[in-house]
Structure formats: structure tokens, C-alpha cells
Amino acid sequence: MTNRMKLIWLTLITLALPMLFTTAGSAAQDSAAAGELIQAEGWQLVRDNCTECHSSQIIVQNSGNREVWRSRIEWMQSSQGLGELGPELEGSILDYLTSNYGQKTASRRQALPVHLMPSNPNLQAN
């Protein structure tokens, strides 16, 4: 390859790389913005039974263990007009929800240890 060819290739790659990342980034954002359900086993059951009254956005932004999800379903049944699902359907929906939107361990990072904190000008003995 001549030096001139190398230069052309290098320029093309340099120009093309950022484009690649911008498209991938916006595609990810699109699906997050649309609140799309993770397409894992059982997702169609949730799409068919859970998006009649509200969008899937409200589901994907929630998380919890099985009991938490069960209590949400019971709450919607007792106060929002969600019908009985039956044990089998409810079980499959709970399987899907707990494995894809399970309990988060922590929503905030831990505090810094004291020795890594900046000194506080408002505290005199520091």
C-alpha cells in the first residue's frame, strides 16, 4: 500500500468510527425511550396482558422481587380493574418480571470512606 492509500484509509476509518457509535447509541436510546419489554421468555404474555391500560414503560422502569411484583398485581386487581389472571398465567408473568426486572441490590452508590473525602472547610478541626 502506498503512503497516500494509507492516508486515505486512515481518514475514512477516522470518519466512519464515530458514525458507527452514534447510530448504535441512538438505537439503544430509542428502545429505552419507547419503554420496550426485554424480549425474553414470556414477554408476549406481559405485552398481551399488561399493556392495555398503560404502556410497558411503567413496567420496565419498575423492579422488585416476586413478592413485590405479586403485590403490584394484587393492587391493580383490587383497585385498578385488572382481572384475575389465573395461577398459571400469573406464575409465568411473575417469572418473566422477576428474572428481567428483579430486585436491585442498591440504587445509590456507597458513601466514600472518610479518608477519601475532601476536607470540609466548614469544620474547623480537619
Ligand code: HEC
Ligand atoms: C385494568 C388496567 C390495568 C392492567 C391490565 C394492568 N395495569 Fe398496571 N396499572 C394500572 C393503573 C391504573 C396503574 C397506575 C398508573 C399510574 O400511576 O399512572 C398501574 C400501575 C402499574 C405499575 C406501577 C406501580 C407503582 O408502584 O408505581 C406497574 C409496575 C404495573 N402497573 C404493572 C402491570 C403489570 C405487570 C400488568 C400485567 C400483569 C399490569 N400492570 C396490567 C392498571 C392496569
